Amino acid sequence: MAQRPIWRGHLRLALVSCPVALYSAKHDRNTIRFNMINPETGNRIRMVLQDAETGEPVERSQTVKGYQFKKDHYLLVSDEDLDSVRVESSSVMTVDKFVEANSIDPVYFDASYYVAPDGEAGKDV
Template identity: 45%
Template sequence: MAPRASWKGHLRLSLVSCAVKMYPATSSADRISFNQLHKETMNRINMKPVDPKLGLVERSDLVRGYEYEPKQYVLIEDSDLDAVRIESNHTINIEAFVDEDQVDVIYQDAPYYLAPDGALAEETFIVLREALRQSGKVGIGRLVLTSRERVVTISARETGMFISTLRNPSEVRGTAEYFGDIPVGNPDPEMLELAQKLIEQKATLFDPKAYEDRYEKALLAMIKEKVKGHKPVTAAAPERGNVIDLMAALKASLGEPKPAARSKSKAAPAAKEAKKAGAPETATAKPKPAARKKA
């Protein structure tokens, strides 16, 4: 079954446009969630609207209001929202192009995939996609989602395009309130060098599959055991001692192995070759048995 598009419209650059479909690039369907139940009846609880004076009310009696002053509201009708017609209702108009690294990650919000809507749109879509790819830039446009206009970035991704909605600048908090009291300082050169070496030692290629949600995994295992009627046994995480000497901690950390980038089957022959060449044994080489003491 083909995925259902969350938005349909046109992508336009100057006088060139094509029909497109947009899909959410992420899903939370597999994320574990809980329902609220009554502890005696075990019935699922329904959340219903309650008026402080009238008590339980019907949803059909609810209206939309904007609080312009404390406890002062102006009512907004559907017709009022329909009257606010802007060009981006059904069109993503690319207004400008910027380097990707100029868009601070803190502004990036929800990710989407963009694809052509029908065979007739494919040729124009491919031209726009490749123009974006070869320019090395991302487009800045606007579109309306859930009755709100959102500024978005548009970029080439594989055979399609990638869209990210951007947060409004008013939604992003400044850093002064949080970082203002942190001194700039001049770190100890030797400690800084050790920290840089530690970063180099642990440098590897990013693989999202290697960083699974351990809490979610443990939660699912616990739920499965509960379903079977078993009492789950959880192992406490090992406690780490308080680090007192930063220099000693950095030096000790450098002794930790680098993230493995090769399998054990490849590591063993490499260790043997190193031993023949007179190089010191690696962590994968087996230690020599201790000499027995004479009686």
């Protein structure tokens, strides 16, 4: 199966722009993902949400996100909280200038990516 891009947009160099796709350079093709299957019916299994202490079922609509900051202590985070800190996404990657690799602090080298032509522009390559 072909690797899927993690981002699609346009690469802009001065006045020139072209459609591109961004791929993670670290892709383990040997990774296999399994689904849980009921062997009697061959159907996939749904996971049921339940309270960890009481064992009572919980509706997905009644759940909230929580960040564990200490054992058994959670900071509840609402969708509104996440929306208020969300970074605005962009579909344009602008290259302002090129720099020497040794001028960048290695702390920023946590992942590597490939940029490839996308859409009709990529079919001619």
